Amino acid sequence: MTSYLRSWLIGTPVVEENLDTSIPTFNRVSPPPGEDEGSDTEFEGDDDNPPVFPSLSSAQRVQSTPRILTDSHVMPPPPLPHLFQRIPGVNLAVRSPDVSSSLSILETTARPVKPSKKRDKVALAPGHSPLDWANLKTSGTDLRGVDTLMRIPPSVLKKHNKRDDAWSAFYGKVYNITPYMNFHPGGERELMRVAGRDGTKLFASTHAWVNADFMLDACLVGFLVPEPS
Numbered sequence: 001m002t003s004y005l006r007s008w009l010i011g012t013p014v015v016e017e018n019l020d021t022s023i024p025t026f027n028r029v030s031p032p033p034g035e036d037e038g039s040d041t042e043f044e045g046d047d048d049n050p051p052v053f054p055s056l057s058s059a060q061r062v063q064s065t066p067r068i069l070t071d072s073h074v075m076p077p078p079p080l081p082h083l084f085q086r087i088p089g090v091n092l093a094v095r096s097p098d099v100s101s102s103l104s105i106l107e108t109t110a111r112p113v114k115p116s117k118k119r120d121k122v123a124l125a126p127g128h129s130p131l132d133w134a135n136l137k138t139s140g141t142d143l144r145g146v147d148t149l150m151r152i153p154p155s156v157l158k159k160h161n162k163r164d165d166a167w168s169a170f171y172g173k174v175y176n177i178t179p180y181m182n183f184h185p186g187g188e189r190e191l192m193r194v195a196g197r198d199g200t201k202l203f204a205s206t207h208a209w210v211n212a213d214f215m216l217d218a219c220l221v222g223f224l225v226p227e228p229s
């Protein structure tokens with residue numbers, strides 16, 4: 001029986017005589033003297049005791065006893081945070097290193113950043129959504145106000161700086177921005193800042209991702225050229 005168990009555990013049949021000493025051996029536990037071993041199938045009577053676990057002949061018993069950790073072996077808990085000493089905006093680690101806690105790295109002396117008011121969106125009037133603008137552009141309505149594309153120097157551009165006659169240059173092209181005023185998500189006031197001049201820089205610093213060429217193609221009036229000498 002023992003040799004059968006060994007061969008089952010190791011995978012190859014074991015010859016009793018050539019046993020390697022490193023192979024774990026099992027102690028066969030005999031019943032107390034005078035008691036019959038009995039058979040597996042034989043009913044032994046009323047026995048409510050649970051089976052021994054791990055079983056007396058199990059490999060687990062051969063292994064060494066598990067190490068039981070005491071308080072001196074385990075990692076000590078982190079120091080208590082000195083939250084009661086915390087002053088808003090003051091880093092405890094800077095104030096006094098001895099009262100700093102493990103939470104010090106989470107503290108900040110920086111004041112909360114106020115959201116910039118630079119890019120406020122305005123509420124567009126009904127009928128002035130981006131989709132309405134796209135429809136107007138393709139409706140065939142004249143949005144240029146000129147018969148032909150022109151070469152426009154800065155001095156000419158400068159004259160078109162009124163709300164009802166506003167031109168502006170973006171990336172070398174001059175557009176009539178008057179029809180777009182009420183459709184601009186950033187509002188009319190922001191758009192008027194570039195009326196009569198080259199607005200490329202301001203446009204790019206506000207929303208470089210917006211495709212001006214596509215948005216205003218129907219409003220093109222000409223091309224920005226240097227002032228004639």
Ligand code: HEM
Pocket residue numbers: 118119120121122177180184185186187190191193194199202203206207210211212215216
């Ligand atoms: C005529 C050229 C311009 C066109 C076609 C245009 C187009 C647009 C579009 C499509 C948006 C919405 C962007 C988005 O939701 O991501 C927008 C927003 C805005 N635009 Fe313009 N824009 C123009 C010129 C300008 C200029 C010159 C300014 C001046 C600063 C400006 C300031 C703003 C602001 C403040 C917003 C709202 C903020 C935001 O979108 O988060 N825009 N513009």
